[in-house]
Amino acid sequence: MLKRFLILALLSLSPAASQGEESTDLMELSLEELLDMEVVSATISPKKLNTVPASVTIFNSQEINNMGLSTLEELLNFAPGYQSAKRGDSSLATPYSARGRAIGTSTSEVIVLLDGRRIDNATSGGQSSSIPGLSLANIETVEFLRGPASSLYGSNAFLGVINLTSSRERNDLSVSIGSHRTVSAQANFSQSNAQGLTVSLHANLSDSDGESFRLFNNFTGQQQLARTPHQTVDVDLHFSLGATSLSLLHAERKNDSFLIAGNLSPEINRNSRDFSMLSFEHALASELFDSLKLSAGLKAQETFTQTQTTPFGALASISQPSSDQPVILKAKVEEYEPWFRLDGSYASNSNQSIVFGIEYRNPQLEPNGILGNYDIAALSQSDFPVDYYQGEFLSISDSDKRSDDIFGTYFQFENTFANSNTLTLGFRYDDFSYASARLSPRVAYVHPFLDSAFLKLVWGEAYRTPKLSERVESTNNVQTGNSALKPETVTTTELILGGNWRNAYASVSLFENTFRDAIVQTFVDDIRTFRNAHQEGSSGIEAETFLQLGEHSTLRLSATHFFDLPQSSFRDSRNLASLSYNRSAENWNINLGAVYHSSQRNPSPVAGQHEKLPGYATVNATFSYRIRNSDTISLKAHNAFDKTYYTASQSILPGGAPNPGRSITATYTIRW
Numbered sequence: 001m002l003k004r005f006l007i008l009a010l011l012s013l014s015p016a017a018s019q020g021e022e023s024t025d026l027m028e029l030s031l032e033e034l035l036d037m038e039v040v041s042a043t044i045s046p047k048k049l050n051t052v053p054a055s056v057t058i059f060n061s062q063e064i065n066n067m068g069l070s071t072l073e074e075l076l077n078f079a080p081g082y083q084s085a086k087r088g089d090s091s092l093a094t095p096y097s098a099r100g101r102a103i104g105t106s107t108s109e110v111i112v113l114l115d116g117r118r119i120d121n122a123t124s125g126g127q128s129s130s131i132p133g134l135s136l137a138n139i140e141t142v143e144f145l146r147g148p149a150s151s152l153y154g155s156n157a158f159l160g161v162i163n164l165t166s167s168r169e170r171n172d173l174s175v176s177i178g179s180h181r182t183v184s185a186q187a188n189f190s191q192s193n194a195q196g197l198t199v200s201l202h203a204n205l206s207d208s209d210g211e212s213f214r215l216f217n218n219f220t221g222q223q224q225l226a227r228t229p230h231q232t233v234d235v236d237l238h239f240s241l242g243a244t245s246l247s248l249l250h251a252e253r254k255n256d257s258f259l260i261a262g263n264l265s266p267e268i269n270r271n272s273r274d275f276s277m278l279s280f281e282h283a284l285a286s287e288l289f290d291s292l293k294l295s296a297g298l299k300a301q302e303t304f305t306q307t308q309t310t311p312f313g314a315l316a317s318i319s320q321p322s323s324d325q326p327v328i329l330k331a332k333v334e335e336y337e338p339w340f341r342l343d344g345s346y347a348s349n350s351n352q353s354i355v356f357g358i359e360y361r362n363p364q365l366e367p368n369g370i371l372g373n374y375d376i377a378a379l380s381q382s383d384f385p386v387d388y389y390q391g392e393f394l395s396i397s398d399s400d401k402r403s404d405d406i407f408g409t410y411f412q413f414e415n416t417f418a419n420s421n422t423l424t425l426g427f428r429y430d431d432f433s434y435a436s437a438r439l440s441p442r443v444a445y446v447h448p449f450l451d452s453a454f455l456k457l458v459w460g461e462a463y464r465t466p467k468l469s470e471r472v473e474s475t476n477n478v479q480t481g482n483s484a485l486k487p488e489t490v491t492t493t494e495l496i497l498g499g500n501w502r503n504a505y506a507s508v509s510l511f512e513n514t515f516r517d518a519i520v521q522t523f524v525d526d527i528r529t530f531r532n533a534h535q536e537g538s539s540g541i542e543a544e545t546f547l548q549l550g551e552h553s554t555l556r557l558s559a560t561h562f563f564d565l566p567q568s569s570f571r572d573s574r575n576l577a578s579l580s581y582n583r584s585a586e587n588w589n590i591n592l593g594a595v596y597h598s599s600q601r602n603p604s605p606v607a608g609q610h611e612k613l614p615g616y617a618t619v620n621a622t623f624s625y626r627i628r629n630s631d632t633i634s635l636k637a638h639n640a641f642d643k644t645y646y647t648a649s650q651s652i653l654p655g656g657a658p659n660p661g662r663s664i665t666a667t668y669t670i671r672w
Helices: 002-011 031-036 061-067 072-076 376-380
Strands: 055-060 082-084 096-098 110-114 139-146 160-166 172-178 182-192 197-208 212-217 222-227 230-241 244-256 270-283 291-308 328-349 352-361 369-372 394-398 406-417 421-432 438-449 453-464 488-501 504-516 518-524 527-533 538-550 553-564 575-584 588-597 600-603 610-613 616-627 631-638 663-671
Touching (some): 055 061, 061 575, 061 588, 061 616, 072 082, 072 139, 376 394
Parallel strands (some): 110 160
Antiparallel strands (some): 082 096, 172 182, 172 663, 197 230, 212 222, 244 270, 270 291, 291 328, 369 394, 406 421, 421 438, 488 504, 504 538, 518 527, 600 610, 616 631
């Protein structure tokens, strides 16, 4: 049905549809535009790259389009300190890490904001679980902040913040056809009336048969061919009138077959996620403060998983009636989170300003059960024979409704003095119904020199409370939580040096992290669980540069090296690099991108041992040509040389998790 809709959309692109004004896009991002972009994630108030008191990388929509990147996970590898790759738990998500550390596959150490709204969830904590493959089709800017940010955002702003800002003034339609029978369509629509009401809509639809991989099957001990079919639906509807706005975000992800928690079962495995968020904002009139904004909303997510956990025939001799069927588990998780925020700012003069706010969140996990086709309780206690439910699925585990209260308040003071030196002091206090209260301080100093150079010193503390999946105990035989887990804390010190000279911008960051009560993943009787542990610190260097090579050519480079990483970060590469070269002319644009990750270590079936996976480099190429005024046709090749590579799995998966090979996509876009 979806494919038919996309074909009709392609046929509907008539000449009349594109008779708008000719696009004024230069089809490239210039150095001047880069330096003029505003960063808001580090201080909430807008800052330029040279003055923002943090390590930040920013991309705008034009550069992202030129690079031919469609999702956040693809863009991540072009930001210093971040790395993204498959982990084998699901083909829906591509987990990522910041500064060489991630626990689990949901990346709960990094907060992802969409127009200032958190898009994580209470169970997993991270965006890669709430909206995997987050589309960039209507995103105006993406900021990658590295370092602690709990002083503004509370828990989970542990090692970074990714801030996405939507475009609300675009009118375009794109239709794509690609490898693996992939078809997709994206539409952006914006309209205003005489009364000041503005309506904007973004829609993204995708359907793919998926790529074929030959993988190791833990149940049979043999290699098996498996595909990764997936479907995607995104809708973002926004209304604004004067000082008030209302937004509705809905995302659906579905995947049949492939890996779940490292187990391969194309005939049985199923995974789907639906995420919705309704939010409201109103700018309050105030004579005392420069700005005062009230926002509130409700997030909802439903996750369904069906997975095989034993080989066929494993229970034939101990089941009643006897059955060759494997143990199959079905789980549906429903969660909700109402939230409320009040943010304000005040500047006593041009040199001193404050931002402040309060926040309340109430994540709720609905009563959920796990269904099984056998009596799992009897099986776990070796109470034979085990009842087989003869094709039916009965409840084997029930959970009570859980509701947490989270209250936070933050304050940040900024003072500019003596030749534009800036000192930023901030803190946030958070109180939890399920954990001890936390105070998160942060201090930053920015010293400009030589007209366009800067020196930045940053010190801060951040924390992360255990997510529900880490602290709620379960009777399933895949993962269980630990109710005794404590929040983990990181203290970070950074030195940042950089500036812009003539046709170049460059920045180098040196950082050191010290962890306390680190939450680490471990296995007990082959069941994944978590505990607090002493963990070594981490340190490293990140560098990036943006070069204006000529009137129509740019080059963006990044490199990262970790001097030290915790032992639990064996899955991450120690050396990272990326390149993006862009060349444009009057009507065409070409972009070459490359990503390099050094070797990783993959979990081994032998306790305490790992297998080394070789490093890899992939190359992307995108060619775009503008026709008929503002219409554009583009051809994209991801992993253009069809590099075969495997990355460290979250579970025991010999050889590692497979990553996508070459894919070719043709896209036609009209703008009006």
